[in-house]
Amino acid sequence: MTRRVVNRLRALDDWFLSAEGWLDVGRVLGELDAAVAADSPGAVNEALTGLQALESAYRAQALPGTRKTLIPPDRREQRNVLVGRLTLDLDGPAQRGGTTGTTPSAD
Secondary structure, three states: OHHHHHHHHHHHHHOOEOHHHHHHHHHHHHHHHHHHHOOOHHHHHHHHHHHHHHHHHHHOOOOOOOOOEOOOHHHHHHHHHHHHHHHHHHHHHHHOOOOOOOOOOOO
C-alpha cells in the first residue's frame, strides 16, 4: 500500500488546480500524514479517496474558470516530506543493515 500512496503523491506534479483546490490538497495531505503516523490503513484509504475526488478537478483543467496552476512550493514541500517518510518506511529494514526476521546478538 505504501508504494501506491507514494505513486499517487508523485502524480501531483502533473495536476493543475485553482488556489482553492491546492488548499484542499493540503488538507488531504495533512490527513494522510496523520493516517501514516497512526499506521492506520483505513484512514490512509480514506485520505486517498479524498485525494482521488480532487483529481477530478485536475482532469477538468481545460474547463474555463478560475486560473489553475501547477503544485505550489508549499504543497510540494508538504508532499515531499510525506513521500520521504513513506520512502524511508519502504527502505527502512534494508537501510538499517539487518535482514527482516533476525534479531541482534546479545553480546
